[in-house]
Amino acid sequence: MSKQIKLKKGFDIRLVGKAEKKIGEFQPVKTFAIKPTDFIGMQRPKVIVKEGDTVKAGSPILFDKKMEKVQYVAPVSGEIVEIKRGEKRKLLEIKILADSEINFEKFDTYTEADISAASREKVIDHLTATGVWPQLIQRPYGVVANPEDEPKAVFISGFDTHPLAPDYDYLLKGQSSYFQTGVSVLKKLTSGKIYLGLSGENKSSELATIQGVEMHQFSGPHPAGNVGVQIHHIAPINKGEIVWTINPYGVVQIGKLFTNGIYDASKLIAITGSEIKSPAYAQTYIGSCVDAYVEGNTKSDHVRVISGNVLTGEKINRDGYLGFYQHQLTVIPEGDYYEFLGWMKPTAEKLSYHKALGLLSFLFPKKEYALDSNARGEERAFVQTGVFESVTPMDIYPVYLLKAIMAEDFDEMEELGIYEVIEEDLALCEFVDVSKHPVQEIVRKGIELIQYS
Known part of the structure; x- marks a missing residue:
């Protein structure tokens, strides 16, 4: 029987533009990119292809000189059409013009008996050589896991509570057998447990029948679906400990690799946001160009395109590329305007966590909002009165942690929980912050200070 954990702290950002559970009619995607x-x-990426080369899905194209064993591979077959670099020749993108029919590199296949008999080293060698290893993320720090380490446990969050997040049951429909195989592989990587977090509000989850995991059901507002929050309530990370996390899609991808012997980067993504004419799902591959979903499908041309969700996603161009870990594209109105005393005007069209600023929004608790990207203010004195703690369902003090990072006080950072968080865990603090601080940037700075000290 799964364990029930009810969270009260947090806040759901209710937006217009959730994807309908159907495959939308979009133009074919022509190019894909690994970023x-x-x-x-990743500090020292080494490109092992050149422009004009042809690759198959699963062909190595990149590795990190600090962790050469881990290969980053092409999500589709086709031609390398551009290796894009920025300032100081920083590698930004490797673009691939996709074939009309995807050709795959062929790898070994495994039965359940083969997986059970395989050594941990053999499993790791297979995962790192075939491109699926980057799906494994290490906590603390939120970086790609090091195959030389052994985690005390592996955590999977089986649902997402971010604004307009895709429905994982829809994304994973019919994939439970691959997921089960993926779990069998993950069990070879740790002597500890595999923890699976499920939504307490969804009693018919696609993942509810998975064997070999310890299930926990979480209910409550966002960030209940964050794997960091789930780790905190199941088995918190102490200094010197390592755990690995993986998205359900990554588990399925591992299952497909061992079952079918191919690097299958196909995925469903949610096309969302108030500026999308027809929010729906799209069948694509990792790193797809988003112009096929945006061109002719927005209500205006003055929009912000986000790879991911509005809290933690990345602003990209209309012809940019979806991030490696993203299952969602969000398009909202661009907020590059000034509204004199706009934050003081009573209105039912603005959502705010603070009753003094968004009183009318509290009168309509189920209302969905078409919000833009306007921050409605600029950075000012860092004064808070417990609001950060009210949206953080973890036993930490976010304000003190952030101030310790800004002061570069290493001892305080460790004592206040820097090992337990990454950016997404405190993203709501940035949303509710009337002082307009870049909370997620501050968190990453603190992580890097601890990691490289």
Whole structure:
């Protein structure tokens, strides 16, 4: 029987534009890209292809000189059409013009008996050589897991509570057998447990019948679906400990690799946001160009396109590429305007956590809002009165932690919980912050200070 955990702290940002559970009619995607910037902690990427080369899905195209064993591979077959670099020749993107029919590199296949008999080293070698290893993320720090380490446990969050988040049951429909195989593989990587967090409000989850995991059901507002919050309430990370996390899609991808012997980067993504004419799902591959979903499908041209969700996603161009870990594209109105005393005007069209600023929004608790990207203010004195703690369902003090990071006080950072959080865990603090501080940037700075000290 799964364990029930009810969270009271948090806040649901209710937005217009949730994707309907159907496959939308979109133009075919022609190009795909792998972006080294998606892999936090990658410092010395080495490209092993050149423009004009042809690759198959699963062909190595990149590795990190600090962790050469881990290969980053092409999500589709086709031609390398551009290796894009930025300032100081920083590698930004490797673009692939996709074939009309995807051709795959062929890898070994495994039965359940083969997986059971395989050594941990053999499983790791297979995962790192075939491109699926980057799906494993290490906590603390939120970086790609090091195959030389052994985690005390592996955590999977089986649902997402971010604004307009895709429905994982829809994304994973019919994939439970691959997920089960993926769990069998993950069990070879740790002597500890595999923990699976499920929504307490969804009693018919696609993942509810998975064997070999310890299930916990979480209910409550966002960030109940964050794996960091789930780790905190199941088995918190202490200094010197390592756990690994993986998205359900990554578990399925591992299952497909061992079952079918291919690197299958196909995925469903949610096309969301108030500026999308027809919010729906799209069948694509990792790193797809978003112009096929945006062109002719927005209510205006003055929009912000986000790879991911509005809290933690990345602003990209209309012809940009979806991030490696993202299952969602969000399009909202651009907020590059000034509204004199706009925050003081009573209105039912603005959502705010603070009753003094958004009183009318509290009168309509189920209302969905078409919010833009306007921050409605600029950075000012860092004064808070417990509001950060009210949206953080963890036994930490976010304000003191953030101030310790800003002061570069290493001892205080450790004592206040820097090992337990990454950016997404405190993203709501940035939303409710009337002082307009870049909370997520501050958190990453603190993580890097601890990691490289």
